[in-house]
Amino acid sequence: MNMQAIAALAPVIPVLTIERLADAVPLARALVRGGLPVIEITLRTAPALDVLHAIASEVEGAVVGAGTVLSGDQFDKAKRAGARFAVSPGCTPNLALAASTSGLPFLPGVQTVSEAMELAEQGFRLLKFFPAGAAGGLNWLKAVAAPLPGMRFCPTGGVGADTAPAYLALANVACVGGSWVAPGDAVARQDWTRVERLAAAAAGLKHP
Numbered sequence: 001m002n003m004q005a006i007a008a009l010a011p012v013i014p015v016l017t018i019e020r021l022a023d024a025v026p027l028a029r030a031l032v033r034g035g036l037p038v039i040e041i042t043l044r045t046a047p048a049l050d051v052l053h054a055i056a057s058e059v060e061g062a063v064v065g066a067g068t069v070l071s072g073d074q075f076d077k078a079k080r081a082g083a084r085f086a087v088s089p090g091c092t093p094n095l096a097l098a099a100s101t102s103g104l105p106f107l108p109g110v111q112t113v114s115e116a117m118e119l120a121e122q123g124f125r126l127l128k129f130f131p132a133g134a135a136g137g138l139n140w141l142k143a144v145a146a147p148l149p150g151m152r153f154c155p156t157g158g159v160g161a162d163t164a165p166a167y168l169a170l171a172n173v174a175c176v177g178g179s180w181v182a183p184g185d186a187v188a189r190q191d192w193t194r195v196e197r198l199a200a201a202a203a204g205l206k207h208p
């Protein structure tokens with residue numbers, strides 16, 4: 001599956017920063033049960049690669065990827081752990097090269113039209129718009145729709161249950177990313193029923 005096909009699986013990509021390895025599998029299972037199979041694990045915690053591996057090997061139906069990929073060597077590490085895709089808050093020539101060498105589908109981040117144009121030149125058609133809330137949100141996406149035809153975005157960063165429907169209603173939004181479906185307090189209490197409920201609500205949002 002390429003990145004577009006992965007993004008088409010669900011309207012929301014949960015972005016998870018998991019501190020306790022033991023939470024990984026039950027949390028991912030709750031998300032998959034709720035209808036969100038595409039899951040991003042940020043490489044920002046000590047157990048992140050083990051978390052990826054546990055979900056990739058134990059959670060049927062999950063399509064798990066690595067997030068916060070900031071250096072080229074992380075592509076291979078993530079791939080070896082079982083990642084099916086990689087996400088970065090931005091992009092550099094080194095990262096784009098490492099992504100293509102690894103063969104992992106890659107969702108690079110942009111915040112400006114020039115960054116989007118540079119990645120379009122390299123063949124990318126789906127980009128993470130990050131940090132969406134702080135960088136112009138809905139207005140930015142509406143404004144770039146005509147000048148950047150053919151480009152689609154996954155707005156992430158400051159997106160929540162309240163704003164996700166408006167993002168998803170835009171033709172140039174393929175899906176949205178966010179951490180709201182797995183709130184810190186629910187994870188701390190291992191309240192997987194609540195996570196499943198939030199996931200089901202997110203999975204029911206209109207997919208463009």
Ligand code: 3PG
Binds near residue numbers: 178180
């Ligand atoms: C992140 O990097 O943590 C993601 O962009 C998620 O952002 P959010 O917590 O605002 O959804």
